[in-house]
Amino acid sequence: MKLRLLDHLVCPIDKSRLELVQWEASSVKLSAEELGRIERVGLEPALFSTEITTGLLLNRTKKIFYPIHQGIPRMLVFPTGVARYFAEKHAERIARELPGFTLPQEKAMSGEETVLRTFSSEWVNYDWDEGSYWNLTHDVMYKSMNFMLNLSRRPVKDKLILEVGIGIGGSADYMARRAECELVGMDLSYADDPAYMHFGTNPFLHIVQGSAFAPQFRENTFDLVYSQGVLHHTFSTKSAFDQICKLPKLGGRLYVWVYNPHDDQRTLIRRAIMLMETVIRPLCCRLPASLQTVALLPLLPLYLIHQNFLAGRNGSPRIKYGLREAMHAARDRFTPRFAHRHTEEEVCRWFR
Ligand SMILES: C[S@@+](CC[C@H](N)C(=O)[O-])C[C@H]1O[C@@H](n2cnc3c(N)ncnc32)[C@H](O)[C@@H]1O
Numbered sequence: 574m575k576l577r578l579l580d581h582l583v584c585p586i587d588k589s590r591l592e593l594v595q596w597e598a599s600s601v602k603l604s605a606e607e608l609g610r611i612e613r614v615g616l617e618p619a620l621f622s623t624e625i626t627t628g629l630l631l632n633r634t635k636k637i638f639y640p641i642h643q644g645i646p647r648m649l650v651f652p653t654g655v656a657r658y659f660a661e662k663h664a665e666r667i668a669r670e671l672p673g674f675t676l677p678q679e680k681a682m683s684g685e686e687t688v689l690r691t692f693s694s695e696w697v698n699y700d701w702d703e704g705s706y707w708n709l710t711h712d713v714m715y716k717s718m719n720f721m722l723n724l725s726r727r728p729v730k731d732k733l734i735l736e737v738g739i740g741i742g743g744s745a746d747y748m749a750r751r752a753e754c755e756l757v758g759m760d761l762s763y764a765d766d767p768a769y770m771h772f773g774t775n776p777f778l779h780i781v782q783g784s785a786f787a788p789q790f791r792e793n794t795f796d797l798v799y800s801q802g803v804l805h806h807t808f809s810t811k812s813a814f815d816q817i818c819k820l821p822k823l824g825g826r827l828y829v830w831v832y833n834p835h836d837d838q839r840t841l842i843r844r845a846i847m848l849m850e851t852v853i854r855p856l857c858c859r860l861p862a863s864l865q866t867v868a869l870l871p872l873l874p875l876y877l878i879h880q881n882f883l884a885g886r887n888g889s890p891r892i893k894y895g896l897r898e899a900m901h902a903a904r905d906r907f908t909p910r911f912a913h914r915h916t917e918e919e920v921c922r923w924f925r
Pocket of ligand 1 (some may be wrong): 693740762783800
């Protein structure tokens, strides 16, 4: 966690400012270009070059702490494996230096723990290598992000951006570098860990583990908030939307991309896949990760044939799938607890 992130974070429970307790930190060397960017916005370089790898964020009034573990602030308000691990590992020091402080003990939103578990398996087992980003090459993916966020007409240079649900973090890293913005990437799952491993050295990208349902930011904060393929994977897309729509500042922008029902009806193959999803997903999401892998193995040849021989015949550039990509795509389709569909008209109404 860069020191700078402290300026943006608040307690997700009562929105109060947090106090940093720094236990382990390192200093990252900034390039001339990075120093130039920081100077341009009039901030101290140390805010971006100080990386806190272990520590705590305190809410003194509530006597709770959020761990900073392996460089990532863990801001979920309900008990998680990583927070418990941190509390046990540092129990003696916490008791000595911060007597009476505990982890937050709020209730998770409906199904949130399952969502955390399935998406963690989806991303932690998928090692980023730039070869593929979903079913596209990474540069095509970035071009489409540029287009969807309308970056050429609404540039975000030196602005503060939030991505809700960063997954493996490739788009977030790209945005922060190419669009020259400061970007906070938040995700519920342990996708944050591979994202941090691959992109954590980018001084303008902050990675946080948190949930759209309990945002760890003040309202009216960001110039742009975007979320791609995330909200429909929560128990209620609209409730998640209602939370994140408070985060852009006045005159700021909000972009969300969610599944729509028409896409699944466009071709015979898509209808067949949708039918399979309706049957398999509710069962598969409840299995432990290893059994999910076993259950999905028979589907992999279908993904390989479709992606490698049938898709992209209309000239659109497609990447070839190996087993890794096929398993990732199958997990994304068949393991999420929720995958709601929404029409364009419905989503437009949410914005009004
Ligand atoms: C299909 S992935 C999309 C990731 C990324 N946006 C992309 O396009 O590659 C959905 C992501 O949403 C995250 N997610 C689901 N529920 C969330 C929530 N309540 N808050 C934040 N992230 C959430 C999951 O952990 C997962 O990484």
